[in-house]
Amino acid sequence: MASHTSAIEGHGQHEGSHDPNLKHHFENAEQQKETATLGMWAFLLTELMFFGGLFLAYFVYRHWYPVAFIDASNKTDVLVGAINTTVLICSSLTMALGVHYASKGNRKLLVMFLVLTLLLGGIFLGVKGYEYHDKWVHHEIPGEHFECHGCRDAGHASLFFSLYFGMTGLHASHMIIGFGVLLVLIWQAWKGKFTAKWYTPIEIFGLYWHFVDIVWIFLFPLLYLIDRVGKPLL
């Protein structure tokens, strides 16, 4: 490798000259963009395994205590859960459209869709807060004062609620982090920081937001929809 190595003159010397968003250690904008996107995907792999541990705990305990999980799951409100799922899918759509208009360089529509995403995310968190409050009122929070009225296996029902709060809480904390990043992005978009040529932060934030949406797509059936047979949906 050594002896035949030559050098292209001026290969690494145009750093930072024209594009203010290009970092010094990249050759060109294309490389920088692909690097950032790959980094986000690798991060999402990590996130997937992070949630994976909780999903494993869920499957193990659901396998062992099916009755407790049915009764405890029936304490959740399907209608509220389904509405919240709809809200989150809407926010995913607005995020996708935000990325779409960012790639077109349309500043106004980009800002509009980011704000919509923020609002829908806020509604989701608000509804989640309402549900938590409801659980609090009914003493369904695991711990000393835990009660599960009408549950056939109240002892293990507390495991369900531990997982319920662990999983939705971790999901909600990801939403809150996304919320904060979104505020910054909206401000930057408003200032005109993003162009049709460079909107990488919008694009990789979109990936993050959709990932959070996917986690919820699995949480909804696993936490809300266990054995509702014979019960009205609404």
Place this chain on the structure above:
Amino acid sequence: MITATAPVIEEKNYLNAEHGLKSWLLTQDHKRIALLYLMAVSVFFIVGGFFAVLIRLELATPAGDLLDSNTYNKVFTMHGVVMIFFFLIPSIPAILGNFLLPLMIGAKDLAFPRINLLSWYVYMLAGILGTTVLLTGGVDTGWTFYTPLSSTYSNGYVVLTAMAAFVAGFSSILTGLNFIVTVHRMRAPGLTWFRLPLFVWAHYATSVVMILGTPVIAVTLFLLMLERGLHIGFFDPAYGGDPVLFQHLFWFYSHPAVYIMILPSMGVISEVVSTFCTKKPFGYTFIAFSSVAIAVFGFLVWGHHLFVSSQSAYAGMVFSILTYIVAIPSAIKVFNWSATMYKGQVRLETPMLYALGFIGLFTIGGLTGLFLAAMGLNVHVTDTYFVVAHFHYVMVGGGVMGYLAGLHHWWPKMFGRMYSRTWSMVAAGLVFIGFNLTFFPQFLLGYMGMPRRYHVYPPEFQVLNVLSSAGASILALGFLIPGIYLTWSLKYGAKAPANPWGGVTLEWQTSSPPPTSNFDVTPVITNEVYDYTNQEVPHIG
């Protein structure tokens, strides 16, 4: 060969490019961050070593005369926690990997320099949490944090220690993420995957383990903290939880974590053996793919830690068989290093001495791992000193020997100074002798039935324990001497040439120490990796 592109100039390099504390604490240069890691990791090595000294002192006599049982529990726990989470896991990747990866692929820096710096600060935060535990009274669960001992019965600072390991994990994730993206996106023109040095392949495989395994231990420790702090049941049988589930989740990371400790060492050994035999590594592609194979198979074997933990016997059998399979890629490496040396001109410089030590000790560590993979024998030696000896042969005999080999190999590149040849060879000999004297008797002790984690033992075990403690003091001396001559070399060592050992990978083509931007011009690679045809063997005297 290095004539035109990299003349030996001292004037401008990454060390003297900027001055002052701020230029170090806010640096985004991967080489400076590597040195920040070197300092922090060295401190933790000393701390972990101190606990090891306490353990060996206590075990020199059968009675518990130095430490009471509670203190002893805390001492071996802190030895494990510090050595694993704060020394072994970051040692090679965060120091040598950080320094060398961009150099070896002809890049100016890692893909995300700011995230690289962030990972150091996250590591330091974890270090502060860990040190707080040390100073306020310690923790006694063993580094494995098994429930329900950790969640219910322990009287130590479990939550804080788990938090420290949790935070340290994020530092490791950030490093792994950075490495993966760097190898994919930052390679110099012409540097195809099969022209990458084996060190880079090993670090790529390590990074895969880091980003896929570490989040699982993170969430496990998170649940443990919730369980202990808020009395919410996840693993506690009192709430219907399953302690074995904790062990599954814990070892899903912690077994692959062994490969985080050993794979980078294997990468170092591949470079060192090739350089000091002036020969292309025998079976380059096999060594490269065996790294990836170890990373993948390493994820399928965690259940062999649960043979006696009421895991299903069927799962145990499958895990046992899969464990044997991991031996194949490991053996491929050992055979290939040996084949590289065969009929090569082996130059016995210090890094090569450590590399030879690695090959022998890792082989013993790996083969005793096969004993442990057999379920029947495993039941006999579970939680005995046989296990302790086995994993020290892998982690110290493999991991630390590899780290020392790498540190000695690239020290001239990192600091532009040569260290004392004589003293370094003496130290390498002491480490090898001291290590074997410390840990070989532990195989015998374990097989005779001495359990681990006890501070008193029957008198008939004393001879072997005294041998082990004597070996530990030689080993400590062997670790102390490099600390002295390496530090000494920083100021008084002879100036190192750009390529003191006659290496052919890219990092030897730039000056020692390298300039801040690594290469004055981006290298373009036109020929195969490890091409020694035009490489002269330098005379070292």
Place this chain on the structure above:
Amino acid sequence: MQAHTEEHHIVPKRVYALVFVTLIILTWVTAWVSTVDLGRMNIYVALSIAVFKATLVVLFFMHVKYGSRLTKLIVCSGILWLMLLLFITMSDIWTRGWIGVPGR
């Protein structure tokens, strides 16, 4: 940095609309199906619908359908590793009752 030229595909808006409508419909379908007695199949139906919805989001909203082979590889390896964690551990749980555990 060689030859990574990935085409910048702009997904048409009607694809987004179609995916969105499918996701919404499936959300309410899965809620409704849970009230129908399918015996053991309920969980499988619910998970299949969730997998299908997630696939749509990954392929279209996250642009993986138009992405590079590397992106596809990352997605696949992520799913594979999650499955390793879930299924290998569950294989212990499922088989524990088959024969007595030594020492119990």
